[in-house]
Amino acid sequence: MLIGIALAFLGIFLLVPLGAVFVFAFRAGVGAWFAALLQPDTVHAIQLTLFVAVVVIPVNVVFGVAAAWLLARFSFPGKGLLLSVVDLPFSVSPIVAGLLFVLLFGRGGVFGALLEAHGLRLIYAVPGIVLTTWFVTLPFVARELLPVLQAQGCAEEEAAYTLGAGAWRTFFVVTLPKVRWALCYGVVLSNARALGEFGAVSVVSGHIRGVTSTMPLQAEILYNQYDFVGCWSVASALTLFALITLVIKKVAEHHCERPRLRRSERQHP
Amino acid sequence: MSVDVVDLEKSYDTAPIVRRVSFSAPTAAITALIGPSGSGKTTLLRLIAGLEIADKGRILIAGRDVTTTTVQCRGIGLVFQGYALFPHLSVEDNIAFGLRVRKQPREQIEARVTEMLRLVQLEHLRRRRPADLSGGQRQRIAFARALATEPAVLLLDEPFGALDARVRAELREWLTHLHEETRTTTLLVTHDQDEALEVSQHVVVLLDGEVAQMGAPQEVYDEPATPATASFLGASPLKAPSVGGRDAVAFVRPADVRLTRAPLDDVSAGRFGTVERSKIVGARVKLVLRLVQGGERVDVDVGRDEFEALGARAGDVVVLDVRNARVFLGDYAI
């Protein structure tokens, strides 16, 4: 009975939209799907999206590891505040996020005049897209690593120090392998968000076809032009990324299943 | 309000956990169910509580068949291994829970909670949360909660398992007093034979899901019925002279061996053993000996005085004087 309610709810709200994307995308056949993806503007959008992800992810890993290490291993005044600040991009509307960067680097913005004087353009250009994407994906890696680092404690690291291992060596040989699946999942999540961010990027991109249009923006442009085959092809390609994300998540979860007392200590063999 | 269990059986995925278990726990006594881990004692307790459903057999409480009665209506109090106190409720609300569920009038609940807190001597913790209490205090609150609804039977699942040795000893004594006051029929599950012997008036030994022996604590301790029971109760096997052509095994407890210096000339005086090592443990000394004949290992536990009087060091040969050995005939594998 309860299972039925839950499945019906999930079916209507999750499965149906998911299925719809692929039905719409392949209605005109696999050939049309490929053809639509190979349009020059769409190809450029895919390239731009992948470029943004490739730039943002390493930066997020470095920041995420540093922030999670800091917040898990040390206590210092202002720690709670710092945690809230790191979390902030999660709770800010993507539109507000985009606006923040327009106000910072756009014409009339804080650094607007300075940039203009040097003939640089960040907003309505690729750097703006990279920066806003970085902003919205900032907390993911740190957020995934933090609980795992906290739960695992530092006994093993301390053991490594007593055995004479240096800090960096211990980090790479002991800490990183312990948290690799959480790290992997954080990367996958921030990758998913980087590929799919729409609101924030749409504010700073200027929607210039073939120049500053990422995949989600390209889907919107095609939709507004009634090019439904093109639109659904792009959408389904993004959905494939999303499904891969879910698979990697499952695998990661499987690997970092923490030993946990599930049921009260029953003694069933 | 006795508890009678008749031919009770329970399997999980075809693995039998409780096999045709029958026993009676007499009214107003503490009955200890003892056995090693995996012997089915916790499952048996959960069957009696109604938390598991038996495959076969019957359970009677005060003569009434409760085999198919729901947990709620069995009139049983259970103190869980991990206490299972409600973390979001205060001590007072934890104790009142069963009474509130029964929709008893407010003043009555209030009075009963006070009475229970006095019984467990924790009146001052009334408004605390379980998380603020020590292990021993949580334990006593769990007792108070279980007793508040005046259950016909109190079940205790390794109630002192998670506590340190000193608190355990205190609580054993406390339990004896508590039982003297309440006189509730009690079933105590434990793997600790000392605990069972100290607290209970009746002991049921469970091995591999079967009742291996039952009786008064001293009787079970002195006269183990089978080699397995003897072994569970702390005796180790030694080859004994064969009886009527059949092999015999003597089960000996470390404390039941006396040691004397071996007279150098008389080799016939009892068994000889070589001291391998000895270790002083507080007021007692634990020794490991090898029999000169056959080379079997014998663990011995003697008083410090006796050890010092003996003056034996590693490598010395001593005479073993074994008392209270239980001898079993047959092909019991050592």
Added chain:
Amino acid sequence: MASRRAPGFALSLGITLAVTGAMIVVPLLALIRSASAISFDDFINLTMSPRALASYRLSFGAAAVAAVVNALFGLVTAWVLVRYRFPGRALVDALVDLPFALPTAVAGLALCALYAKTGPLGAPLARAGLDVAFTPIGVVVALTFIGLPFVVRTLQPVLEQLDVGVEEAAALLGASRRQIFARVVLPALLPAWLTGFTLALARGIGEYGSVVFIAGNMPLSTEVTPLLIVTRLEQYDVAGATALALVMLAASFALLLAGNLLQRWGARRLGIA
């Protein structure tokens, strides 16, 4: 300052402060600088115009309705996923995260196509007299999709760690199944449940991508606040966009604070803190 002698304090502190400072604090200061250029009267006019008020009503109202729907069905879903074993459970469990992984624009497009009057779900609903796409109901549908994982994912770990012994103890003390749920399970879940609700609400208020396609975007009726900000910006009305953004930011902060307080309350209740 470090409480334990772990290495790397200065390095990790440096990186963290530099990045959060440059990427989060400085942009926020830019917003505040921009807002401080607006006079108080203008600020009131910009944020209290009928169009703005209508957009708040839709954004906050639809987010609240969607969060309630998610709270109810999310509780059922989490319960089923933790307490029952059925074929396909792992698949369902994985699918719950879909709204996190799926680009919001794709979700918006799919929902719009499904619920449009000509769409496979919209057509029968329209015949029954219920228009979903391009109405506030459409916004609720989109926000329900987006907020779905929050309640499930905050409840799941709490449910998993719930000591079954506690429920058994309640049953032994005579509590019926309903009493056990109401008096033992629900109080234990309450903080997480409310936290999940708050997260779904916060996400719904700021949501843009999944909403724009299905909302209809008519000023005064189906225009959400984030869209109004975009519209202002496209009209080069930076002041208008900034003022509205400040309102949204205040709402986010309030919810973030509420969420943190709930978590602290929950921890204290269970005596973890």
